[in-house]
Amino acid sequence: MHQLFRLVLGQKDLSRAGDLFSLDDSEIEDSLTEALEQIKIISSSSDYQTNNNDQAVVEICITRITTAIRETESIEKHAKALVGLWDSCLEHNLRPFGKDEDTPHAKIASDIMSCILQNYNRPPVMALAIPIAVKFLHRGNKELCRNMSNYLSLAAITKADLLADHTEVIVKSILQGMINQKTCF
DSSP, X not given: OOHHHHHHHHTTOHHHHGGGGGSOHHHHGGGHHHHHHHHHHHHTSTTGGGOHHHXXXXXXXXXXXXXXXXXXXXXXXXXXXXXXXXXXXTTSOOSOSSSSOOOHHHHHHHHHHHHHHTTTTOHHHHHHHHHHHGGGGGSSOHHHHHHHHHHHHHHXXXXXXXXXXXXXXXXXXXXXXXXXXXXXX
16 A cells, blocks of 8 residues: 555544645555555444544545546456445445434445446446445435435446346335335435
C-alpha cells in the first residue's frame, strides 16, 4: 500500500488525509484494493458509528479511491474489494437518524454504489455487484433504495440476464413499496 495511505489509514490521520489528493492516480492505483480492505476493517470497528475522526478519514479515502478508480478505468481490478466493502455495510444500520441524516455506513454504501453501478455496462463488475445490490432494496433507506432501483434499471437495459436470478426479490420490493410507503418505491 502507498505509504500515505498506510499513514492515513493506519493512524487514522485526518490531518494528512487531504494530501491523498496531491498524488497522481497512477501512483496510488496499485494500492487501492489494500486501502479498501483497510477501510473495511476501520468501518467494522465497534466504535466507528460514534467516531467522527474515523468517519471523516474513511469518507476522504473513499472519495480518493473512487476518483482514482474512475480516472484509471481500473474498476475490474478493484471490483472485488469494492463489493466486499459495500457488502460489509449491510451488517450495519442503514436507516437514517433524522430526516436527512444518513448513518456512517449508509454514506459508505452510497459512495461505493455509485462507483460500482456507474459501470453497469461492464458485465464482470455487474456479476459481482448485482447479488449485493438487491440486498439493499429491503434495508429501510429510501434514498439508497431509490438510487439502487435506478442503477438496476440501467443494468437491466444492458445485461438483463444478470438480474434474472434476482427477479423475485426485485418484484417483492416493488410490491412492498406499493403497499407500504416506508420502502423505497
